[in-house]
Amino acid sequence: MRNRLIKAVILGLILSHSITVKAQSAEPQKKMEWFKNAKLGIFIHWGIYSVNGISESWSFFNNYINHENYMKQLNGFSASKYRPDQWVELIKESGAQYAVITSKHHDGVSLWNSKGEKAITIPDHSLAKKDVLSPFISNLKKSGLKTGLYFSLPDWSHPYYDINTRTKKRYEIKNEPKRWQSFIHYYQTQLNELSSRYKPDLLWFDGDWEHTSEEWKASQTLDILRQYNPDIIINSRLNNHGDYDTPEQGIPVIAPQNPYWELCYTMNDSWGYQPYDTHYKTPNMMVRTLADVISMGGNLLLDIGPKADGSLPEKQVEILKNLGRWVSKNKRAVYGTDRGIPFENYKGKSSFSEAKKSLFLYLEEAKSLTKIYGLATKPTSVKIVGNGQAVINSDYSDKKTLTLHFSKVKFDQDVTVVELTFDQPPVFVKDLKKEQYTLSELLAQKNVQSAAYDIAETLHRGENIFMNSGLTQDGLDMQLPKTPQSNPETQQWISTHAEALFETGKGLPDGHYSGMSTLSKDKQTLYLFVEGEPTGPIALKGIKNGIARIRIVGEGTLLNHEIYNKLYWSDRPGIIYIDIPKDRLDKNITVIAVLLDKPLELYREKIGAIENNL
Numbered sequence: 101m102r103n104r105l106i107k108a109v110i111l112g113l114i115l116s117h118s119i120t121v122k123a124q125s126a127e128p129q130k131k132m133e134w135f136k137n138a139k140l141g142i143f144i145h146w147g148i149y150s151v152n153g154i155s156e157s158w159s160f161f162n163n164y165i166n167h168e169n170y171m172k173q174l175n176g177f178s179a180s181k182y183r184p185d186q187w188v189e190l191i192k193e194s195g196a197q198y199a200v201i202t203s204k205h206h207d208g209v210s211l212w213n214s215k216g217e218k219a220i221t222i223p224d225h226s227l228a229k230k231d232v233l234s235p236f237i238s239n240l241k242k243s244g245l246k247t248g249l250y251f252s253l254p255d256w257s258h259p260y261y262d263i264n265t266r267t268k269k270r271y272e273i274k275n276e277p278k279r280w281q282s283f284i285h286y287y288q289t290q291l292n293e294l295s296s297r298y299k300p301d302l303l304w305f306d307g308d309w310e311h312t313s314e315e316w317k318a319s320q321t322l323d324i325l326r327q328y329n330p331d332i333i334i335n336s337r338l339n340n341h342g343d344y345d346t347p348e349q350g351i352p353v354i355a356p357q358n359p360y361w362e363l364c365y366t367m368n369d370s371w372g373y374q375p376y377d378t379h380y381k382t383p384n385m386m387v388r389t390l391a392d393v394i395s396m397g398g399n400l401l402l403d404i405g406p407k408a409d410g411s412l413p414e415k416q417v418e419i420l421k422n423l424g425r426w427v428s429k430n431k432r433a434v435y436g437t438d439r440g441i442p443f444e445n446y447k448g449k450s451s452f453s454e455a456k457k458s459l460f461l462y463l464e465e466a467k468s469l470t471k472i473y474g475l476a477t478k479p480t481s482v483k484i485v486g487n488g489q490a491v492i493n494s495d496y497s498d499k500k501t502l503t504l505h506f507s508k509v510k511f512d513q514d515v516t517v518v519e520l521t522f523d524q525p526p527v528f529v530k531d532l533k534k535e536q537y538t539l540s541e542l543l544a545q546k547n548v549q550s551a552a553y554d555i556a557e558t559l560h561r562g563e564n565i566f567m568n569s570g571l572t573q574d575g576l577d578m579q580l581p582k583t584p585q586s587n588p589e590t591q592q593w594i595s596t597h598a599e600a601l602f603e604t605g606k607g608l609p610d611g612h613y614s615g616m617s618t619l620s621k622d623k624q625t626l627y628l629f630v631e632g633e634p635t636g637p638i639a640l641k642g643i644k645n646g647i648a649r650i651r652i653v654g655e656g657t658l659l660n661h662e663i664y665n666k667l668y669w670s671d672r673p674g675i676i677y678i679d680i681p682k683d684r685l686d687k688n689i690t691v692i693a694v695l696l697d698k699p700l701e702l703y704r705e706k707i708g709a710i711e712n713n714l
Contacts, residue, residue, distance in 0.1 A: 178227045182228075209221070347364075477524070487509075492505065644702065
């Protein structure tokens, strides 16, 4: 009896502990709901660096300009055309659910009238002579959007901070611990001010790499913030004390493991306003980037850089308005969604609704068909989001492959969203085995586009059905197994694109290209299968190689490409965008050859915070 009693008590303690752990773990999940559902936020880098249009803080840290001349920009920061209500109106129009503004960057200049000891502020020290943070936050809160404040832990201008520039240090902490404690008191005083005045929903730290968690007194800082808002959300840049990951600039190739993450991303190559940085992504690229991030279950924090007078560059306004157009049309496929289905099931971007009863497909091209493999649950309906008139026909095979036909669809200028609805969350086949085709079967298909699609998909997964088939490398003098049912148009497509089909191997793994691909035998030429008519340049991520040239297979047209978000001091590759002239597209599937400088090398590492900016 005694043993039973002891066992019962122990079991009770275990259960009690389990319930307590669950209760505790439910709290973080609860507070993160709005963040996870938001999908789009706007980052605002505004400070004195916009006067000369130079790099925020880093320009003096790296000795491109001396500190004294950098700080003279205070005399030109006027905010004379600053209309915070118009900023907020535009942010809301973009579809964003929150905004994060630089309350203080590494240069130590505070946008509000901070009373911290020896603080440099816009109200006290700039031409503007006014608090520019408060009216923005006030308008933001009135609009119903969530409030985020960026705050730099380092303060390279403050006399109590140990570091001044890359080559100049004020003191060693171990030699002057009291001076360092004075800085800790200073920055925590500023956080007290920001918390008590603005009650932020989110605190976006930066610069934590310069010191350890103990040196920053990170735990103490978190306690201060939680006194004002127990549900405050912190990003990952307080020495691993944060609630979510913040990859920077590079769109992840593989979705981060953390269920909460946010890509902070510039429209051009700069955070703050720089008039001569005209390397803007197009509005089309930005919509597709948002769809990419949504498909991986994250948020996009898209940056704008206002001018010193408070006005916004036209290009940035154009991008925000087009984002707003697309988000407004596709709200169901944006807010409250979660990461989609694996690449082996669908060669494109996708997401699930919160209840998992809707599956969204993001089409970046106008095309006739697409396929979902291993779908064990047949959808109750298929429609185009935001277009009730569109007609989609579907075929569902006994191999659990769903083919969608889009012959009567008006496609969006950027991304068309297909919604598949189910009575219950759909089930996908485990240990998926794709449909196997013989070359004769593919040649006999009546629909050439479908045959080309199946050929591309088969090659992509590493099954080359053309081995010993009579296919030649140049497509001439082929001896393919013809039958009376063979479609001559399919044979012609094979002949034209033989180079990409002859002895090629398995294509790119998930994340690098939103479509099917294959690789030459020497692994130095990458072949991309382009379906339909892309709405903009096709994108390649995570390719470490240099590009020798890019051309259209079978007809030789050389194609231009442009690389975005490549940081010259980092080995992280940028995004390769390839333009394909519409008049050179194949009506079935176009094949692009990307000739590399050496055998293919892929970048699949985790993308984190930028800790260097030379």
